[in-house]
Amino acid sequence: MILYDPALIMDFQEYGIMLPIAPDRGKRILESLGKNYVPSARGDTMPYPGPVFSITDALVHSGSNNMLTTREDLERIHCKEFIASLYGGSSQKNRLKTAMFTTYELIDSHGCPNRYEPQRAKKPLSELFQTILVQVSGTWLACCLALAEGPGFCYYLGGGMHHARFDSGSGFCLVNDIAIAAVKILNEKPLRLIWIIDLDVHKGDGTAELISFARQREELLIPAISHEKPVQDGTAKEKPCILTLSIHMARGWPLDTENLRVSAKDRAPNISSDIDIGIESGEEKEYTLRLAQGIRELERLSAALYLNKQNNVKPDLVMVVDGADTYEHDELPSSNLLNLTLEQCLERDNYVYRYLMDRSIPSAWIQSGGYGSRAWEPPAYFLQGVR
Ligand SMILES: [Zn+2]
Numbered sequence: 001m002i003l004y005d006p007a008l009i010m011d012f013q014e015y016g017i018m019l020p021i022a023p024d025r026g027k028r029i030l031e032s033l034g035k036n037y038v039p040s041a042r043g044d045t046m047p048y049p050g051p052v053f054s055i056t057d058a059l060v061h062s063g064s065n066n067m068l069t070t071r072e073d074l075e076r077i078h079c080k081e082f083i084a085s086l087y088g089g090s091s092q093k094n095r096l097k098t099a100m101f102t103t104y105e106l107i108d109s110h111g112c113p114n115r116y117e118p119q120r121a122k123k124p125l126s127e128l129f130q131t132i133l134v135q136v137s138g139t140w141l142a143c144c145l146a147l148a149e150g151p152g153f154c155y156y157l158g159g160g161m162h163h164a165r166f167d168s169g170s171g172f173c174l175v176n177d178i179a180i181a182a183v184k185i186l187n188e189k190p191l192r193l194i195w196i197i198d199l200d201v202h203k204g205d206g207t208a209e210l211i212s213f214a215r216q217r218e219e220l221l222i223p224a225i226s227h228e229k230p231v232q233d234g235t236a237k238e239k240p241c242i243l244t245l246s247i248h249m250a251r252g253w254p255l256d257t258e259n260l261r262v263s264a265k266d267r268a269p270n271i272s273s274d275i276d277i278g279i280e281s282g283e284e285k286e287y288t289l290r291l292a293q294g295i296r297e298l299e300r301l302s303a304a305l306y307l308n309k310q311n312n313v314k315p316d317l318v319m320v321v322d323g324a325d326t327y328e329h330d331e332l333p334s335s336n337l338l339n340l341t342l343e344q345c346l347e348r349d350n351y352v353y354r355y356l357m358d359r360s361i362p363s364a365w366i367q368s369g370g371y372g373s374r375a376w377e378p379p380a381y382f383l384q385g386v387r
Pocket of ligand 1: 030201369370
């Protein structure tokens with residue numbers, strides 16, 4: 001099934017932010033599937049990839065009639081001070097503006113506007129925050145839908161803000177919908193293991209930081225990354241775990257290497273995912289093979305986590321951050337160190353999809369990065385083939 005809602009459309013240029021994100025890419029994907037989406041039109045009869053839900057429909061269908069993502073959900077994973085600056089209303093207006101400037105890199109190192117043209121803005125930046133909150137809710141709802149249908153599959157045409165850090169936005173990501181949704185769902189449902197498989201061309205560094213910090217707060221189980229490290233057994237039954245895998249271009253993130261040098265070792269972008277796979281330019285043909293090796297490593301970590309040497313510990317849910325900025329026709333300059341063809345993008349997505357379906361593992365796919373007029377193509381062709 002697909003989760004899409006016109007309320008989620010973010011046209012950054014309406015806020016004066018000149019990012020090359022096509023606001024209609026979700027609509028283009030649906031059109032390519034022959035779905036003329038009408039809000040609240042339930043019972044779409046197309047068998048694959050299933051019905052299209054709006055946020056309202058999804059709340060009903062998933063049995064999550066309570067509410068959307070709350071401030072408490074954000075504070076569970078982000079620094080409370082940072083979240084207060086976003087919610088602060090008129091008294092915190094400048095702090096919200098500063099957070100937006102940092103997130104979307106609107107001021108360059110000389111203090112001059114960068115990709116920011118406030119004179120073209122039709123809406124205030126504070127309104128953008130409200131839309132982002134709906135985006136965050138969508139990621140959580142995609143997880144609810146995937147779980148509600150047994151080993152379900154839900155593709156969410158939104159979200160993917162994987163660079164957002166503990167106390168700040170980063171790389172066009174204000175808050176981290178992926179980590180927020182994963183931790184929220186662990187609080188609501190009796191799940192013990194979630195995998196986050198991040199396929200965006202940029203490293204999921206914000207997610208890695210947030211999951212690491214949650215482990216330090218002893219809210220999540222720590223996996224035994226090294227063979228020598230003793231496996232924790234006493235808490236394995238009580239504490240849930242989130243394992244992270246990120247496959248990305250080996251260089252080019254963060255944008256300037258100075259940033260890497262001055263950043264603390266235990267902060268993004270330096271902090272590691274449980275499994276990081278860097279693909280160099282020219283290694284595109286090896287992409288899916290390396291990804292498959294990484295997934296086998298996730299299996300090994302999962303088995304060690306629960307002292308199960310049979311290697312058959314399945315995650316209860318997998319969140320796939322399905323970045324289309326790996327595509328060779330992506331228009332963002334910072335994504336051009338890795339260029340998958342359309343066939344290679346499809347091979348990647350189909351491999352992950354088949355892996356999950358063959359094992360009856362529920363999965364929530366989050367659209368994530370993809371810039372320019374052809375960003376809709378990889379997810380559209382993938383969804384066309386979903387069976
Ligand atoms: Zn990206």
